[in-house]
Amino acid sequence: MDAQIKKRTKAGKGRPRVSAAAPSDDPRRDILAAAARLFRQHGIAGASVREIAQEAGLRKASLYYYFPSKQDIVHAMAEDVLVPALALQKRLSAAALSEAARLYLYLRRDVLQLCSAPYDCTWLIAQGDLGDEKMQAYWQEREKLLRWLAARVKSGIAKDEFLPLDVNTAAQALLAATEGASAWVDRANERKSVRQADELASLMLRGLLAPGKTVADVKAEAETTRISLES
Incomplete structure (x- = not known):
């Protein structure tokens, strides 16, 4: 996919506003x-x-x-949520964690990343012109998210961490859950949004875990990770 659209200015710099009553300095x-x-x-x-x-x-x-152009705005919206998710997956892949802990950390953090954007990207991307080369490339890159999730579920099943579920169905459900959260998580309340992200990650994980495995144990392991989850 083309490189992420360059952020051409730092906060407070760039072209002038029409009005001094601007929404922000970005x-x-x-x-x-x-x-x-x-x-x-x-x-x-x-x-x-x-x-x-x-x-x-x-x-x-x-x-x-x-x-x-206007289409470049749509491209930026897509890339601004896709690139951090792919980077997060890469960092988690290198961490010494169980697949359950890896998935929990990914789900929780991805919800927060999606909800830090000033828009609900899920709906906007669905309206994009799929004949556009950059949007086609976006969908190809998005498939990497699904493949990573499917690989985690498959590995977790092999290690007896997860129930023997259909891997592709599980991956689709996990991605739909995180992307869909951007439409309902309370973005204006940081404390609440963190709690909602944790609850969603816990709920999804609970549906995967094999008998004898608990969400509490997975969270305890996840808290020991030393890797940075920030983009």
Whole structure:
């Protein structure tokens, strides 16, 4: 997949605002949030670049400084949630953990990563033009997430950590659970969102664990990991 769209400015720098009453000091994030609101209301095709710029408190020319086109905004939304998830999987693969602990840490952290974005990416990605080369590449990269989850479940079954479930069905369910969480987790309440992410990860794990295995034991192991889960 093309390299993640370059963040062309640091917070507080870049092109000027139309209004001093800007939503934040991060114009790129504000553009994505504004686009998400308009895409939900009017669809991707129905929201113009001018309207997105106005919603973000920017001039149209200033928006082009960050994103050359509306489709580039959609690409950025997809990549901003995909790239951290792939990086998280890579870090967890290198950790000396049981498959159960690996999955628990991934599920919990991925929910929080998805919900840190200023938009519900799941719905937006579903509206993308699949004829677009970058969006096709996104779906190919997204398959890596599924393959990693399936590999963890398969390995966990072989090690008697998990029930003998259909590996692909389990992987699809796990990915759907984390992506879908971005639509209902309380983003505005950090403490609550952390609790909700933990509860979702625990619920999904409980459905996988073989008899004699407990979520409490898995959490205890997960807490011993020394790797950084931050992107």
